[in-house]
Amino acid sequence: MDFQVIIENLPLYFKGLQTTVVLVFASLAVGLCLAIPIALLATSKRKWLSAPPKAYIYFFRGTPLLVQMFMIYHGMGQFEVVRESFLWAVFQEAWACALVAFALNTAGYTGEILRGTIEQTPYGEVEAAKSVGMSKPLIYRRIILPSTFRRALPAYGNEVIFMLHGSSLAGLITIVDLFGAAKIVNARNFVPFESFITAGLFYLIITFLIVWGFKRAEHRWHAYLRPRES
Amino acid sequence: MSEVIAYFPLIMKGMLLTVEVAVLSLLIAILLGMIGALAKLSKSRIAKSIAGTYTTVIRGIPDLVLMTLIFFGGQILVNDIGEKLGWDYIDVNPFIAGVLTIGFIFGAYFAESFRGGILAVSRGEIEAGYAFGMKPQQVFFRITLPAMVRHALPGFGNNWLVMVKTTALVSVIGLQDMVYNAGLAGGSTRKPFTFYCVVAFLFLVITGVSDVGLRWLDKRYSVGVRKA
Numbered sequence: 001m002d003f004q005v006i007i008e009n010l011p012l013y014f015k016g017l018q019t020t021v022v023l024v025f026a027s028l029a030v031g032l033c034l035a036i037p038i039a040l041l042a043t044s045k046r047k048w049l050s051a052p053p054k055a056y057i058y059f060f061r062g063t064p065l066l067v068q069m070f071m072i073y074h075g076m077g078q079f080e081v082v083r084e085s086f087l088w089a090v091f092q093e094a095w096a097c098a099l100v101a102f103a104l105n106t107a108g109y110t111g112e113i114l115r116g117t118i119e120q121t122p123y124g125e126v127e128a129a130k131s132v133g134m135s136k137p138l139i140y141r142r143i144i145l146p147s148t149f150r151r152a153l154p155a156y157g158n159e160v161i162f163m164l165h166g167s168s169l170a171g172l173i174t175i176v177d178l179f180g181a182a183k184i185v186n187a188r189n190f191v192p193f194e195s196f197i198t199a200g201l202f203y204l205i206i207t208f209l210i211v212w213g214f215k216r217a218e219h220r221w222h223a224y225l226r227p228r229e230s
Numbered sequence: 231m232s233e234v235i236a237y238f239p240l241i242m243k244g245m246l247l248t249v250e251v252a253v254l255s256l257l258i259a260i261l262l263g264m265i266g267a268l269a270k271l272s273k274s275r276i277a278k279s280i281a282g283t284y285t286t287v288i289r290g291i292p293d294l295v296l297m298t299l300i301f302f303g304g305q306i307l308v309n310d311i312g313e314k315l316g317w318d319y320i321d322v323n324p325f326i327a328g329v330l331t332i333g334f335i336f337g338a339y340f341a342e343s344f345r346g347g348i349l350a351v352s353r354g355e356i357e358a359g360y361a362f363g364m365k366p367q368q369v370f371f372r373i374t375l376p377a378m379v380r381h382a383l384p385g386f387g388n389n390w391l392v393m394v395k396t397t398a399l400v401s402v403i404g405l406q407d408m409v410y411n412a413g414l415a416g417g418s419t420r421k422p423f424t425f426y427c428v429v430a431f432l433f434l435v436i437t438g439v440s441d442v443g444l445r446w447l448d449k450r451y452s453v454g455v456r457k458a
């Protein structure tokens with residue numbers, strides 16, 4: 001093991017770290033914004049409203065992220081409509097393709113998490129809100145959604161970690177994220193153990209930070225579930 | 231459409247490889263998962279900490295990083311050992327590397343669901359086994375194992391579905407699975423989107439068939455359970 005090479009290349013790893021963090025954060029933000037309407041529509045009682053978001057969820061959860069990313073990165077150029085519009089400039093950028101793929105993917109997973117939690121809202125809470133005369137939007141805003149976000153927290157924590165790990169696929173399409181940095185270091189110096197173990201350690205540390213962060217958040221938002229401290 | 235028909239045999243060949251990789255890694259993952267779960271539940275502190283490190287580290291690192299690490303690193307490791315023993319240069323077979331890696335990764339996930347399953351088996355049943363004078367192995371194979379399946383099945387099903395999707399990564403280390411072949415077909419026909427769509431659909435077919443199988447297993451192993 002020769003970690004001298006790694007120390008020399010640490011700036012590259014930190015650049016990769018930055019890309020990974022930005023990419024994951026942006027995908028999660030866009031994905032969450034998409035997931036809320038998807039989940040709301042999917043829980044609708046009207047079949048024609050709930051069917052399209054359910055199909056969306058089924059597709060994005062049932063197929064590999066790698067295939068979804070390739071569909072966008074390699075596939076978009078197939079369509080003349082895309083090539084002739086402003087979109088072509090976007091889809092020629094690898095990082096934009098990765099961002100779109102990751103955001104759509106996490107929207108599917110997060111949508112399913114939120115759909116499940118919305119459906120499990122204790123009916124008494126909704127009934128109580130109705131009986132004090134709240135309108136439907138108000139019930140969603142004040143009762144259902146806040147309670148859903150609280151209860152979805154542990155599952156969403158797993159999804160964030162899943163997205164972090166999935167983001168390593170970006171390294172396959174020329175983006176220099178943590179995995180991309182490791183690939184470059186390995187290609188230049190032929191040190192597969194050192195280069196990939198370093199990337200792995202970075203990912204491990206971020207994973208621990210996410211787990212710790214969600215524990216703190218659960219501590220705060222699930223305070224009402226904790227036994228009273230004497 | 232005619233291109234899809236022309237390249238369909240190639241894609242199907244890839245699908246067969248995908249299924250092969252998935253099933254073989256499943257066998258390894260079940261074995262490692264069972265060992266991991268038993269180690270986590272054992273009284274030995276060393277076994278517990280080894281299993282704990284295994285599940286935490288593997289689940290904290292992306293599959294892709296582990297896969298490239300084991301494939302490229304394994305290549306060097308095997309040849310370093312080979313050099314000392316006087317072997318010729320060995321090319322690590324990507325199929326074996328892929329199967330071992332995916333099995334090794336998912337062993338960690340299976341260990342967690344098996345551990346939960348074993349813990350859910352009621353203490354009384356196990357004690358009854360000992361009361362009949364069964365040996366620990368007999369209790370495990372005749373009582374704990376059949377009874378835990380029902381509890382471990384939902385976690386097992388989820389892990390299997392994630393694993394099928396993870397096999398797509400073997401295309402990265404040069405294995406000609408259906409994603410790799412779709413890339414070839416898409417490149418030569420200039421219709422990559424179409425072929426990746428076909429592959430996505432085939433993945434949905436695999437997961438759909440697995441769903442039916444898992445439901446059948448669930449029914450079979452819940453025979454003795456009353457439902458409301």
